[in-house]
Amino acid sequence: MRIxxxxxxxxxxxxxxxxxxxxxxxxxxxxxGVTNDPALDRVEHLLADRxxxxxxxxxxxxxxxxxxxxxxxxxxxxxAAALDGRGGHHVLVSSVSAYAEPAGPGYDEDSPLARLxxxxxxxxxxxxxxxxxxxxxxxxxxxxxxxxxAVLRPTYVVGPHDYTGRFTWWVRRVAxxxxxxxxxxxxxxxxxxxxxxxxxxxxxxxxxxxxxxLTVASPAPPYGFGDLLDATVAAVGPAGTQLTWVDPAWYxxxxxxxQSAPLWTEGAAEHxxxxxxxxxxxxxxxxxxxEQTIADTWEWMQQAGPEPVAEWGSAPEDExxxxxxxxxxxxx
Numbered sequence: 001m002r003i004x005x006x007x008x009x010x011x012x013x014x015x016x017x018x019x020x021x022x023x024x025x026x027x028x029x030x031x032x033g034v035t036n037d038p039a040l041d042r043v044e045h046l047l048a049d050r051x052x053x054x055x056x057x058x059x060x061x062x063x064x065x066x067x068x069x070x071x072x073x074x075x076x077x078x079x080a081a082a083l084d085g086r087g088g089h090h091v092l093v094s095s096v097s098a099y100a101e102p103a104g105p106g107y108d109e110d111s112p113l114a115r116l117x118x119x120x121x122x123x124x125x126x127x128x129x130x131x132x133x134x135x136x137x138x139x140x141x142x143x144x145x146x147x148x149x150a151v152l153r154p155t156y157v158v159g160p161h162d163y164t165g166r167f168t169w170w171v172r173r174v175a176x177x178x179x180x181x182x183x184x185x186x187x188x189x190x191x192x193x194x195x196x197x198x199x200x201x202x203x204x205x206x207x208x209x210x211x212x213x214l215t216v217a218s219p220a221p222p223y224g225f226g227d228l229l230d231a232t233v234a235a236v237g238p239a240g241t242q243l244t245w246v247d248p249a250w251y252x253x254x255x256x257x258x259q260s261a262p263l264w265t266e267g268a269a270e271h272x273x274x275x276x277x278x279x280x281x282x283x284x285x286x287x288x289x290x291e292q293t294i295a296d297t298w299e300w301m302q303q304a305g306p307e308p309v310a311e312w313g314s315a316p317e318d319e320x321x322x323x324x325x326x327x328x329x330x331x332x
Contacts, residue, residue: 028062
């Protein structure tokens with residue numbers, strides 16, 4: 001197949017491109033700038049900014065198109081106009097943020113979607129992100145037709161080449177060992193997806209012309225934040241590594257946030273990380289053991305040496321101070 005990836009040079013898209021190449025497909029990348037990643041040497045590169053002129057796509061034809069980086073519906077419409085029916089089966093990468101706050105665990109693709117009070121807004125924030133993804137999905141359905149469109153709604157994407165700094169903060173911290181502060185609740189719902197597993201799914205969706213939305217998450221609930229951190233300790237924690245679970249209300253009172261403890265739900269939508277991935281599994285989603293993902297991520301971090309992302313995680317001295325305060329309050 002001839003597959004066009006819009007975006008695709010970093011993390012989520014990169015994993016999809018590698019999956020497509022491994023499956024023997026002919027890959028074209030549309031992106032803004034030159035990349036020095038050797039893994040992408042075997043693909044055709046078309047340079048263009050999707051906010052500008054997409055004439056580079058004129059007269060080009062593909063069997064499938066995977067749009068990795070549409071954040072506002074305008075992006076969807078201008079790409080559709082540039083392809084003018086020559087893009088083949090269309091795959092749009094959305095997010096579980098497209099769902100309205102779920103009423104309970106096990107929600108699926110038929111659950112209510114998020115809506116914006118002002119559908120003309122284009123500023124992407126924590127409050128508008130989900131609603132804008134819904135508008136992108138609707139614009140894609142209008143442009144390509146529901147029978148020719150698949151929508152991937154992933155939860156937190158993790159794995160090697162993760163530049164976001166959220167999941168990798170925990171891998172780095174646990175690998176350092178010692179006593180690790182963990183804000184509860186231990187059983188707060190949590191789901192992630194390895195970028196490589198999502199990449200394999202995206203390629204299968206292209207190959208099979210699968211249509212409709214797919215919630216890309218692993219594992220099926222129940223699975224908690226504590227399970228995730230336990231798996232991290234098992235995969236990369238040195239001997240003696242200990243998780244100390246603290247009361248979430250106490251942690252918040254001390255100034256703790258989802259930024260100081262990445263992936264912590266901080267009392268947000270209780271069930272948003274408890275989706276039912278059955279349709280994605282039926283469409284070909286296969287997930288590797290989470291401990292393998294964690295170990296592979298740590299191996300990549302040691303080899304590539306990515307710098308920590310400043311906005312995520314706690315400084316060692318702040319963590320130590322909170323641990324002392326917690327033990328003092330608990331009398332331990």
